[in-house]
Amino acid sequence: MGLMVPPLVFISDVILLLVIGYAAFYALRRINRYEEPLNRFLVVTAFSLLLASIGRLMDVADDFAANPESFAPLEGALYFFSIVGVAYGIINYIRSVERRIFPLPSGEIRDGNLPPGGFLYLGERDEIFEFLGSCEVPALVVTRSPWKYKEFCDRVQALWITQASESGVGPTKLHVILDSAVKFLQSGGRLVVIDCLEVLILYNDFHSVFRFLSTLRDYAVEAGSTVLLIVDQSTVGDRELMMLKREFAPVKDLKELIRTSS
Numbered sequence: 001m002g003l004m005v006p007p008l009v010f011i012s013d014v015i016l017l018l019v020i021g022y023a024a025f026y027a028l029r030r031i032n033r034y035e036e037p038l039n040r041f042l043v044v045t046a047f048s049l050l051l052a053s054i055g056r057l058m059d060v061a062d063d064f065a066a067n068p069e070s071f072a073p074l075e076g077a078l079y080f081f082s083i084v085g086v087a088y089g090i091i092n093y094i095r096s097v098e099r100r101i102f103p104l105p106s107g108e109i110r111d112g113n114l115p116p117g118g119f120l121y122l123g124e125r126d127e128i129f130e131f132l133g134s135c136e137v138p139a140l141v142v143t144r145s146p147w148k149y150k151e152f153c154d155r156v157q158a159l160w161i162t163q164a165s166e167s168g169v170g171p172t173k174l175h176v177i178l179d180s181a182v183k184f185l186q187s188g189g190r191l192v193v194i195d196c197l198e199v200l201i202l203y204n205d206f207h208s209v210f211r212f213l214s215t216l217r218d219y220a221v222e223a224g225s226t227v228l229l230i231v232d233q234s235t236v237g238d239r240e241l242m243m244l245k246r247e248f249a250p251v252k253d254l255k256e257l258i259r260t261s262s
Helices: 007-029 038-062 068-101 127-135 174-186 197-203 206-223 238-247 254-259
Strands: 117-121 139-143 156-160 191-194 226-230 249-251
Touching (some): 127 139, 206 226
Parallel strands (some): 139 156, 191 226
């Protein structure tokens, strides 16, 4: 039985078979090499690509068949489950990565003892640790130093601002930082702390950062939550500081901020 399709069609079918088959083999070789969620993604992807490889093999066989329509239902089923599997694997993997990068509140969700709105603190940064232990609410810290908060408190999550790792968010991606903080608030978070304001200003113009902070404050007010800026006066000009003070009430002592809600 000879070739029943144009040579170019046959060549393209063979190339697709080789590409998909190699991709399936590549994924299979890496199963159990990595931790979750990557390993689960490799398992789903490898199985889905194997189904697609079988479908492509049948396509190549069809090129020599006098009645290729008889294979069409089985090929369609193989491609259907292959596409569904790949789509599921990609979506599930992205969600797993996002849960690791963009934390959600953990522990018991309480109303807490903080007033809603935006506040600005110009004091010592070290006092933030005592403050986080005292306010007893789910908190998200947007920071350049997530390791400082990693084992500090179960309720404190950290969003790492960095350009050097896929485990964090770049400082120029203000919309991504905003989306993560808003999702945290809408999921029961009661406090968002920005302790790397100078870095955000360094990588963006001040007005963009100010709009980002103002929007975040509005979401916090709507959710009955608090946004706290940790500001180093030496990195912010007088004009910029005045603009921040219009949106964020200055606080001299973080303990006073806690007492205002009692």
